[in-house]
Amino acid sequence: MPSDGSSNRLANSRRQFLRAATLGSAATVLRPTRLVGQQNLGRSLGDGVGGYGGRSHFEETVRRLRASRYPQAAGSLTPLQDLYGTITPSALHFERHHAGIPDIDPSEHRLLIDGLVDRPLVFTMDELRRLPAVTRVYFIECSGNGRVKWAPAEPDTDVQAAFGMTSCSEWTGVPLSVLLSAVGIRNKAQWIVAEGADACRMTRSVPLVKAQDDILVAYGQNGEALRPAQGYPLRLVIPGWEGNISIKWLRRLHVVDQPYLTREETAKYTDLMPDGKSRQFTFAMDAKSVITRPSGGDRLDGSGFYQVSGLAWSGRGRVRGVEISTDGGESWVGAQLQQPVLPFAHTRFRYDWSWDGSEKILASRCIDEAGEVQPTRSALIAVRGTHSSYHNNAIQGWRVRSTGRVENVDV
Amino acid sequence: MCRSALPVIIVAGILELCPIVDAASGQAEGVGQPATTAEVEAWGSIVGPDGTGLPPGGSTATEGRLLYDRQCAACHGLTGQEGPDPRLAGGVGSLGGEEPSKTVGSYWPAATTLWDYVNRAMPFNRPGSLAVDDVYAVVAYVLYLNGLVGENQLIDGDTLPQIEMPNRDGFVPDPRPDLANTSFQTAWGDPNLQGVWSYATITPLQRPVHLEGRTFLSDEEVAAQNRDSAIRATSERRNGLTPERDLSLAYNQVWWDRGDSTGRTSLIVDPSDGRLPGLTPEGRRRQEAQEVARREHPYDSWEDRPLQERCMTYQRVPPVPSGYSNTYQILQVPGFVVILNEMIHDVRIVPLGDRPKVSERVRQWNGDSRGRWEGKTLVVETSHYRGQTTWRGFPGSSNLKAVERFTRVDPGRIHYRYTIYDETIYTRPFTVELPLVSPPEYVVYEYACHEGNYSIANVLAGARVQERSVRSGVSADLKD
Numbered sequence: 001m002p003s004d005g006s007s008n009r010l011a012n013s014r015r016q017f018l019r020a021a022t023l024g025s026a027a028t029v030l031r032p033t034r035l036v037g038q039q040n041l042g043r044s045l046g047d048g049v050g051g052y053g054g055r056s057h058f059e060e061t062v063r064r065l066r067a068s069r070y071p072q073a074a075g076s077l078t079p080l081q082d083l084y085g086t087i088t089p090s091a092l093h094f095e096r097h098h099a100g101i102p103d104i105d106p107s108e109h110r111l112l113i114d115g116l117v118d119r120p121l122v123f124t125m126d127e128l129r130r131l132p133a134v135t136r137v138y139f140i141e142c143s144g145n146g147r148v149k150w151a152p153a154e155p156d157t158d159v160q161a162a163f164g165m166t167s168c169s170e171w172t173g174v175p176l177s178v179l180l181s182a183v184g185i186r187n188k189a190q191w192i193v194a195e196g197a198d199a200c201r202m203t204r205s206v207p208l209v210k211a212q213d214d215i216l217v218a219y220g221q222n223g224e225a226l227r228p229a230q231g232y233p234l235r236l237v238i239p240g241w242e243g244n245i246s247i248k249w250l251r252r253l254h255v256v257d258q259p260y261l262t263r264e265e266t267a268k269y270t271d272l273m274p275d276g277k278s279r280q281f282t283f284a285m286d287a288k289s290v291i292t293r294p295s296g297g298d299r300l301d302g303s304g305f306y307q308v309s310g311l312a313w314s315g316r317g318r319v320r321g322v323e324i325s326t327d328g329g330e331s332w333v334g335a336q337l338q339q340p341v342l343p344f345a346h347t348r349f350r351y352d353w354s355w356d357g358s359e360k361i362l363a364s365r366c367i368d369e370a371g372e373v374q375p376t377r378s379a380l381i382a383v384r385g386t387h388s389s390y391h392n393n394a395i396q397g398w399r400v401r402s403t404g405r406v407e408n409v410d411v
Numbered sequence: 412m413c414r415s416a417l418p419v420i421i422v423a424g425i426l427e428l429c430p431i432v433d434a435a436s437g438q439a440e441g442v443g444q445p446a447t448t449a450e451v452e453a454w455g456s457i458v459g460p461d462g463t464g465l466p467p468g469g470s471t472a473t474e475g476r477l478l479y480d481r482q483c484a485a486c487h488g489l490t491g492q493e494g495p496d497p498r499l500a501g502g503v504g505s506l507g508g509e510e511p512s513k514t515v516g517s518y519w520p521a522a523t524t525l526w527d528y529v530n531r532a533m534p535f536n537r538p539g540s541l542a543v544d545d546v547y548a549v550v551a552y553v554l555y556l557n558g559l560v561g562e563n564q565l566i567d568g569d570t571l572p573q574i575e576m577p578n579r580d581g582f583v584p585d586p587r588p589d590l591a592n593t594s595f596q597t598a599w600g601d602p603n604l605q606g607v608w609s610y611a612t613i614t615p616l617q618r619p620v621h622l623e624g625r626t627f628l629s630d631e632e633v634a635a636q637n638r639d640s641a642i643r644a645t646s647e648r649r650n651g652l653t654p655e656r657d658l659s660l661a662y663n664q665v666w667w668d669r670g671d672s673t674g675r676t677s678l679i680v681d682p683s684d685g686r687l688p689g690l691t692p693e694g695r696r697r698q699e700a701q702e703v704a705r706r707e708h709p710y711d712s713w714e715d716r717p718l719q720e721r722c723m724t725y726q727r728v729p730p731v732p733s734g735y736s737n738t739y740q741i742l743q744v745p746g747f748v749v750i751l752n753e754m755i756h757d758v759r760i761v762p763l764g765d766r767p768k769v770s771e772r773v774r775q776w777n778g779d780s781r782g783r784w785e786g787k788t789l790v791v792e793t794s795h796y797r798g799q800t801t802w803r804g805f806p807g808s809s810n811l812k813a814v815e816r817f818t819r820v821d822p823g824r825i826h827y828r829y830t831i832y833d834e835t836i837y838t839r840p841f842t843v844e845l846p847l848v849s850p851p852e853y854v855v856y857e858y859a860c861h862e863g864n865y866s867i868a869n870v871l872a873g874a875r876v877q878e879r880s881v882r883s884g885v886s887a888d889l890k891d
Contacts, residue, residue, distance in 0.1 A: 069495065073535070099538060112446055112454050121443035122450060130442050182443060193457050199539075200532035203457065252454055260459045261521045263528040267497075267513065270582065276507025278518075280582040320822055320849070321606075323595075331600060341852060367822040375590050383589055387511050391587075 063092055064160055072100035072199075075142065077164025080292045080311065086338065086346040087137070088167035090222045095229045096142050096165065099200035102249050106225075106233035109197070111217070115255035118184030125233050128219065131174045136216060136239070137345040139313045141166035141285050143242030143269060146392030150381060153397070155407040158296035162396065162408065166288075166313065168346035169230075171237045172220030177212045179253070188257045194236055197249040204245045205259035206238065210283075214239050217250065239344035240315030241283040242390065244269055271388035279388075285315030286393040287374045289322050289349070289366035300404035303357035308335075312347045314368035321367045322349040328361035328397060329376065329411040335364070343369075355400065363397045363411045377410050458527035462572035465526065468543040469567025472560060475552030478545055482534045483553075491515075491556040496535075500556040503577050516557030520582055522574040526550045547571075595819055597743055602787045604741045604748070604817055607853045608825060610730070610845045611670025611737035613640045616803070618677035618685030625676050626685070636672045668735045673846050678731065680828070681842040687805075694836035697806040710874030713867050718776065718801065721867060722860035725754040727802040728777040728793055729815050729829045732845065739847070740855045741817075748782050748789060756858050761791055769795055774809060776800050789817040808835035823849045 061082035068074035076095040078088055088094075106125045114120035145165035147157070185208070192211050196202040206215070216237040219226060226232040231248030238246045244264055259265065259281070271279040289312035294300060312319045318341050323332035338348035349364065365374040377394035384391075397411035458464040480489065487493075491500030491514070502512030511517075515525055530546045532538050541549065551566040559574055560566060595603035613636060618625075628636070677685030690698060708715055719725045726733070730752060738753035748761045761782040769779045779795040791814070798809040815829040825847035832840045 070535070099532065099535070112451065113443075114446055114451050114454075120446035120451060122446045123443045127442050127444075182440065195454075195457065201455070201538070203527075203531070252457075254457050256457075256459060256463075258459065258461075260457065260527075261524050263524055263532070266519055266521070266524050266582075267515075267528075272506060272511055272513065274507070276511070276581065277583050278506075278581055279585055282585045282587065284585075284587070286587065318852070331597070332595070332603075333597065334605065369823070370588075371821045371823050372588055373822060379590055 061092070063094065064164065073098050075165060077160050078167045079160045080163055080166075080290070081159045081295050081297070083292070086168055086311070086348050087222060088169060088346075090169065090224070090227045090230065093140075093167040093169060093221075093227065093230055094142065094165045096243065097198065097229070098202055099198045101228050102198050103228070104197060104233060104249060109233050109251070111234060111250060111252070113179060113183045113253045113255070115193075115253075116186040116189040116257060117255050118186065119182070121179075121183050123179075125219065128174055128217065128234070131178055133172055133174055133220075134216070135170060135172045135220070136237075137168065137170050137342050138216075138237055138239045139166055139168040139285075139344060139346050140237070140243045140246055141288075141313070141315075143244065143282070143285065143390035146394070149389065150377070150386040150392065153408045153410045155399075155409070156296070157408040159290055159292050159396075162296075163290045165243070166311075166346070168311075168313070169221045170223065171216055171218040173216040173218030173234075173237065176215040176217050176236070176253075179217060180212060180255075183255075185255060189255045191256050191259050193252075193254040193256055193260045193262070194245075194247040194250060195252040195254065196231075196235075196247045197251040202247060202264065203260070203262040204247055204264050205256075205262060206236070206245060207281075208255070210238065210241075238283075240285060240317070242269065242285060242315075245283065269390060271384070271390055273388065274385035282391060283315075285313070286391060287314040287316070287319075287366040287368040287370075287372040288312065288393040289319075289364040289374055290396045291324075291362055291364050291398055294362070294400065294406045295398055296406055296408045298406040300355060300400060300406065302404065303355050305352070305354050308351040308353045308362060310349055310364050312337075312349055312364070312366040313345065314366060314370070314372065315344065316368050316370035316372060317343045318369045319347040319349075319366055320369045322347070323365050323367070324349075324351040324353075325363045325365075325411070326353065326360050328409075329363050329395065332365065357402060359402050360400045361397050361409055361411060362400060363395050365395050456527075456530070458523050458530070460521040460523050460572065462523060462568055465523070465568035465571060466543050467568065468547055469565050469570075470544050470548035470551055471563050471565055472548075472551040472555030473562050474544075475548030475550070475555075478541075478548055479552045482541075483549065486535065491553060499553050503557075506578070506581065514557070515553055516559060516577060518578050518581070520576055520579045522550070522554060522559075522571050522576055525553060526571060529553075595822070599745045601743060601745075601784065602789065602819060603743070604789060604819055604825060605743050606741060606849045607855055608739045608741065608847045608849050609668075609670065609737055609853060610732055610739065610827065610847050611668050612673050612678070612732050612846050613637075613669050613671060614673040614675055614678055616678045616731050616843070617687055618679070622676040623684070626683075627674055628672060628676060633672045633674050640669055640671070666735050668737060670732065670737065670846070673844075675844070678843045678845060679841055680844045681830075682839070688837045688839045688841050690836060691834070691838055693808075694806065697808070697836065701801070701806050710871055713871065716867060716870065719755070720862050720870075722755055722862060724757055724776045724800075725752075727796070727800050727807065728752075728757070728759060728780070729813055729843075729845075730754070731803060731843070736856070736858060738853075738855055748791075750791075751855065753855050753858055755860055759793075771795070774798070778811070778813070785816075787818055789815075791815040791817070806836055808833055810835045817847070 061079045063076040063078060066075040066077060078092050078094040109125055111123045142165035145163060147162055190208050192206045192208060193203055194206055217234065218237045219234055221227060221230055226235060234250045235248040236246045236250055271282055273279065289310060291308055291310035293309045294306060300306060308324060312322045319337065322335040322337065324335045325332050335349040335351040341347050367373050374393055374395055380394050395411050397409040399407045399409040456464040456466055486496040487499050492498050498512060498514045500514050500516055502514040502517030505512045505517060519525065526546060529549055547566050551560060554560045554574065555562060597603045679685050682688055713721060736754040740751040742749040746763050748763065750759045750761065757777060759780050761780045763782045766781060768781060774795055774797040776797055778793040780791050780793040782789055782791045793813045796807060796809060796811045798807065800807045811833040813829055813831055818826040820826050827847040828842055828844045830840050830842045
């Protein structure tokens with residue numbers, strides 16, 4: 001219909017106009033359009049108050065799906081290039097499901113803790129919320145985050161595609177140690193098999209030592225209940241470790257004497273080395289960082305000042321420092337870290353940069369408090385080969401062409 | 412002397428080290444319902460590598476063939492090798508080659524994993540739909556496709572865990588960190604020493620007599636020293652003190668920043684006895700003169716007061732650790748290294764390269780420093796000290812020379828040594844090794860030395876009052 005078509009065109013042109021007028025989308029040319037007196041000279045009342053708030057309809061960034069045969073056994077990627085600060089909005093937290101997202105009524109959900117315990121117990125959600133709770137900011141990163149199979153850099157790969165399987169939330173829940181003291185751990189106990197309530201009943205073996213240290217049984221994410229895609233109503237959050245082990249839709253903790261060699265810690269999430277041996281129980285995520293702004297797909301609007309910004313994190317504690325290179329890794333200089341720097345959390349770094357208009361290669365490297373320095377792709381491959389699918393923490397480069405175009409490149 | 416900024420970050424750091432809750436407090440008692448056997452069974456089985464959790468039942472590959480063809484082959488292929496979804500068979504011997512094929516037969520370390528996974532997750536679109544015997548049958552068939560069991564071999568809770576999978580020894584523990592760290596460089600190519608560094612340690616300068624002949628402490632001794640030091644720094648030990656005595660101690664653990672043991676018995680690493688070398692006759696003469704002056708003319712002039720009391724400098728460059736403010740901030744720009752010491756905020760600007768020294772006639776409390784790179788090591792030579800610069804109660808001379816060596820060995824650590832040459836005072840040079848580490852979020856604090864602003868005049872005025880009192884025969888013991 002003509003009226004529908006014209007109103008759509010109107011809405012689209014207004015949207016385009018305003019996007020160009022603000023510094024909103026990093027993927028567009030960052031050129032402000034001069035507006036005299038701004039819009040809305042004749043002012044009208046805006047919307048009234050509402051129930052569950054949504055974002056401005058001018059904001060369009062979304063997760064992007066990873067190619068997969070089945071949407072239920074797939075992943076979606078966080079648009080890191082469009083985020084500020086360190087917390088990932090719950091609606092943009094990356095996803096990795098192996099059998100879809102279950103639809104769980106929290107009033108019917110139970111957590112069983114059994115096995116090598118003195119008092120096997122079943123908890124309702126209400127009972128779990130009666131227990132002492134803590135709130136912590138932790139990242140969760142899929143150990144497969146990074147370019148598939150160590151492939152050389154494709155110029156058009158952006159940060160969302162290359163790094164989008166990491167997200168950071170404020171989690172609230174019961175320390176697992178509290179639950180373990182409630183059931184009483186027996187002497188022979190060494191591991192806990194955690195089981196999810198998704199269709200595939202995802203299981204992983206968790207070392208008891210970590211369980212008694214800092215693991216959360218979480219029901220809260222960024223101030224509200226977990227999102228269904230993040231394990232509603234209950235999940236493990238295991239700080240610093242590969243995301244797969246933070247079992248979502250948690251229904252059972254089975255205390256045992258040895259790792260149970262579940263499919264996810266044998267066939268998957270093990271790292272095949274050049275000698276044919278595989279590393280197993282490679283839990284911690286290595287020191288990692290990436291520049292998110294500017295990043296692949298952006299186009300800089302001429303020489304001049306650009307603040308470079310990105311995220312750094314480590315599964316071994318706090319980020320100690322981030323260094324920036326503008327010459328493809330030939331030289332490095334320190335970046336500013338947004339305080340507070342929290343352990344096992346995304347850390348925002350910033351670096352003031354004046355672009356002279358010539359071709360540059362931007363890169364960042366993370367140094368964590370364990371002393372680990374983020375390596376180059378070639379250094380990683382020299383030790384680990386290219387047959388492992390996980391734990392690729394290689395330095396990411398962005399080539400800034402003299403045209404302003406930003407491309408993915410290896411350093 | 413005191414630092415005026417509360418070390419909030421240190422306090423926060425201590426809190427962060429505490430366990431996330433008091434796990435042993437039993438707070439969860441009475442919450443949660445005891446699980447009945449029926450409930451535990453209803454949750455389903457979890458199968459371990461020794462067969463724990465395998466239910467009664469069993470089957471054979473022959474029985475599994477039709478089931479596999481109908482329920483599994485569409486995704487995994489009729490022989491388990493066609494795909495498109497994960498290959499289940501073949502690939503043995505391929506793992507160390509160019510194109511490794513990770514299948515149940517070539518890769519999975521335990522046959523029990525297959526039962527557990529099929530039972531909980533397969534078929535993909537109807538997980539949990541297979542009866543127990545059907546799971547045994549499909550498992551038997553997949554193992555048969557890999558040549559690991561016979562066609563009619565019974566697979567059950569006893570036989571399954573005993574199947575020796577080809578890759579059962581193919582897994583190793585996590586060896587990370589497994590990469591050599593990249594060295595640090597500044598933007599202009601110099602080794603990067605920048606950061607805030609602590610040289611705090613409780614290890615004494617000189618080896619205590621009772622540790623004679625020993626260079627290192629045992630791990631147990633180090634732990635004991637660190638524990639004792641931590642206890643000494645806490646306020647708990649002050650519980651028994653009167654308020655007056657407590658106040659007179661002035662500092663509590665908010666201020667102390669003494670560090671831990673280095674593991675050595677002394678900071679002096681050369682001479683090998685860990686002790687300062689002997690004094691020359693001139694050295695002894697100067698030390699005696701210094702002691703006499705301190706005893707007989709302690710308050711004649713501000714010049715008789717110690718340098719740190721006058722907020723001139725704490726204890727000369729390079730330092731020896733004390734109770735607090737054992738902190739360097741190192742900054743670099745092309746051609747210069749700047750070393751800020753938190754104590755009294757002494758700053759050394761160290762030119763690099765061949766820049767000539769100041770004139771012999773220019774003498775400074777902390778000398779004149781020049782630096783150079785020897786590979787990745789920053790070497791700083793300092794001379795042109797004033798002869799009056801004392802050091803931990805020992806005299807110095809204008810012939811003093813210090814050579815410091817800084818080498819960054821990892822992101823959080825600099826190897827730091829210095830050698831003191833002063834042939835006027837000592838019979839030989841000596842070398843000190845200090846820790847230099849950068850704990851997370853370590854910062855420099857403001858340092859406010861108030862004695863230099865206000866107290867010296869009062870100290871001297873008090874001494875004059877005391878002298879007049881003595882002359883007039885009135886007792887005025889200032890010490891109270």
